[in-house]
Every structure is written in structure tokens, then in C-alpha cells.
Amino acid sequence: MSVIELVDVVKQYESGEELITALDEVTFQATHGEMVTIIGPSGSGKSTLLNMIGLLDTPTEGSIQLNGRDVTDCSPDELTEERRSEIGFVFQDYHLLPMLTATENVELPTMWEPQLDKHDRAVDLLTRVGLSDRLSHQPTQLSGGQRQRVAIARALINEPDVLLADEPTGNLDQDTGATILDELTRLKETEDIAIVAVTHDEQLVEYADRVVELVDGTINS
């Protein structure tokens, strides 16, 4: 059973007087334990597709299923809940909060629920990504690769089923990028999650179990 499934999803929006079709009947799915890479030229709709998969946006037409549940018509608050419990994000710019330590950044998604003490899990995750000696460091004291690893740990704090990565190696050099990809590969197995990455980086194509090419809003099979 797939973790996330998009069926005939269309996304259109108005730009000025024009109606722009960003995604045109896209069908996509990902399952536990696989890394899927989405590639395509600029403007092909990769980011839009990732937003759909990540429940950050709702489709104009079509349906989205998360773990067998239809989430197409959920309210923003319901989608927020789904994101909280099932989906983790890793961004090109890491997007860590500068005034929090590495551990606090990892705990961030749980900070509004003090009764849920995830501190131990945060430390555990940071240790597993090799940052046990950087727990109290702030992002400015970390290298790009280290920051991305913190971001990955954060994405996993709530034990999601899907991890979405938007150009995860975009700001990293070749070697550091490879380290990150090794990390993700390890995690997809140990955590049994689906990883969906959008990228230009050809390294990701090598690490992927499956490659999906998006051109002008449609998938090339």
C-alpha cells in the first residue's frame, strides 16, 4: 500500500488575467522504504508537485490519499494535523531557527505540546545523524552539511511516514551532498519511510529507487 498517492491531480491558478496550469493530471505514488526522485527543467511544476504531496496546497482537481485516507478536501487545520504527524520536510535552505540550539530545532515541531516530551528522541536522532557532539550548538556554529542533518532529524521527530526533500543538496558541495544522501538512504530503511526528493542534482538520480520526470506539468513515463 502506498504511503502517498496522487490521482489525476490538476493544479491551476490565476496569474494576472491568465489561467496557468502548473500540474496537468498528474498521477504519482510512493511507498515505505523507497526513495523517489522527481526531476525536470525549471518551471516544470516540481515545486508545485512537492507542495501537493506535502499537503501544503490543495489540488484544483483530482485526489490525494495519505495512508489510504482521502485528504483532498481537508480544511487547512486538518491538513496541518496530517503534516504534523505524517510528513517531514527538508528544504534547500535548511530553514533552521537561528536562536535555537540544534536539539531545540529538532524538537521544534513538538514545542507547542509540552506534555509530549520528545527531548530524548531529539537527542537520539541527532546522534544517529552523527551530531551527538553538536547538541547545544546554534545553526551559525554549524556547517552546511551539519545544518542539513539537523533539518533531517527535525523532519523525523514526529515519526512521519513520508519525508519530502526540496533540493536537499542544493547548497552543499559534492562530498557533503553525498554524505547527506547516504544518510537519507540509511534512514529510509531504518525508519521505513517513503522519501520523495525534488532536485537538479544528478547524484540523487543515482541514489534513487525510482525516477519520475516532470515536464510542463505532466509526467513522462
Place this chain on the structure above:
Amino acid sequence: MAWRNLGRNRVRTALATLGILIGVVAIASLGMATAALQQQATADLQGLSNELTVSAGPDNSHEGITANQVDDIETVAGGATVIPEKTNFTTLSARNGAETRLRVTALTKADAMYNVTRGQVSNRLRSGALLTDSEATRLGLEIGDPVSYNDKLYRIQGILSSSQGFGGVRRELVLPMSAMAEQDHYDSVTVLTTSEQSVNSLTTDIESWFNGQDEQIVNVRNFAAVQQNVDSFLGTLQLGLLGIGSISLVVASVAILNVMLMSTVERRGEIGVLRAVGIRRGEVLRMILTEAAFLGVIGGILGVVVSAAIGIVIFEILIGSPLDALHWHSARYLLYGMGFAVLASVLSGLYPAWKAANERPVEALRE
């Protein structure tokens, strides 16, 4: 979280807090200043609040209050002290050539009417006199020196304070009743009520005893009306000043609104991340409102401290008892100022908080 967010731009936070501080100080110290004025006014009027004055009305067939009428007043007044007085004006000259024109009052029971700052005052003055301080100084006279009135000499027995309530200056010479023996009527009768009596009801009693429907034999005055006027004036003054103080707090709120807006616009990307990882809109709203509330609380507390200090100084200057500033009737303005500050800050934070919370994560993440 809110606390650390504020710490990211300390100068900006400090300036917004300063605005609130000034607003609180404006409200609280103006409030305390009016409380000081009220306290002073009450104290000033206190001394007069048990006093009423009877004088001849337009329909009185005599030039003043007669002895018989004084007896009647004494009957109506019950246990109150009745002090008939004769008054005139005179010019005193001194050996040093100085001259002064002042009021002369002749009475008995001088000790009931006057307090001396130096010397003594007795019930019957006999050949003694009381003189106000300013005139004594001007004429170069001291206790024991003679003054002359109507070709008779009296010795200064006591010195009276020259200051009257509300900044008035009193210039008076007090002599025994015998000094105006040739005048058979009394110019006024002062009645001092006992603590069980009400000045207003005694005023009414005396009036109804003497005056008929269209006949005003006597004119009775007390300070109740004055007190009411003063209270009313001070009340209006207070509202006006508090209104002005509030304006400054409104300005501070606008500053907070600005600070919060700038801060949330700058953090758009971050807030987008928070929403992406599953932080609910309500939680984002609470976070930003808490930041605004902190600004209000910190500015408010500092403002209260500064205002309390200013209040103590005001009370020292106006009344001379600085710690009265901390009594409830004055200290409550500290509370109002603080409350207003927190309320204003939270209200200012509402719009930025709402805006940030409802921003679509997709848009915000584009930053």
C-alpha cells in the same frame, strides 16, 4: 519562544518597550498628581468643613446680627460653639515707618478660632492681640510689642500663620471684643459644629429659624458648596489629564503594532516553516500575541517603577508626605497604567498575529 524572538533584535524591542514605558508614566504620574491635588484640597477644606458663617441678610432691619439674634443662634446650634465677631479695616503704622492696611476682628473665644504659630492664644484676649506673620514681619513687631487701635494699646500675644488654604494670604489683627465696644451689632457669627452635627443640616436649621418665605433676615454660608465645586473641578481636571496621558499610550501601541508587523514580515519564511512542519495557526497566533504581551508587560513594569518614583516626588512637593503616593487612592493609577499597557500591547499584536497565522505556508516558504 516568544521571549527569544524578542531577543533577536534587542534595539527594536528596547525602543518599543520604551514607548510603552513613557505611556505608562504619562498616565500613572498624571493620575497620581491629581490624587495629590485632591488630597491637598481635602486637607485644606477639612479645617473649614465644620464651619458655617451667619451674617445679616438683605431684609435684616439692623446693620448686623444683634445680641438677641446671637442668643437665638446659640439655641438652634445646640452644642456647637458660637463665636460672634465684629470686623473693621484699619491701617497700622510702625516705628520703622512701615504702614499696612489690614482687617481687624474683635471677638471672644479666640482660642476656638485661631491657632498661633508663636506665642499663645487665650479665650479672652483682654488687652492682648494676635497678628498675622506677614504683617508682623513687615512692621518689625514681635511678641510683647504694642499695637494701637482706636487710641488704645494692645500687646501682641500670639502670631498667626499668614497662609490660608488654596494659596491665600491672610492679613489680620485680632483684638478682644471690647476694642469695638461702640459698635452694638455683630458683623458675622461663626458657628463651629461638633463632630456629631452636620454643617449642612445646622445651616438649614438656622436659615429656617430666621428666614421667612420672602424675608431673608440672615445669610448662612458654609464651605460645602465650595468643596463640591473643588471636587467637581478636580474630577474634570483628572479626566482631562488622564485623557492626555492615554493618547501617549495609544501612540506607544502604534509603535508596537509597527514593531510586530515588521518582525512578522521579516520572519515570514520562518513562520512558513513552522506551518509546514505542522504548527497550527492558533499556535502561531499565540506565539506572536505573547511577544506583544511581553513588550507590554516589560514596558509596563518599568513604567510603574518610574511612575512610582515620580509620584513620590510629586507628593513630596505638593503635600510634603511622599509615602502617601503609595496609598490606594494614588497607587491605583499605577495599576491602571500597567493594565492599559498590557491591554494596548495585546490589541496591537492582534493584527500582525492574525496575519502571520493565516499566511499560506506555500507563499511564506517562497521567501
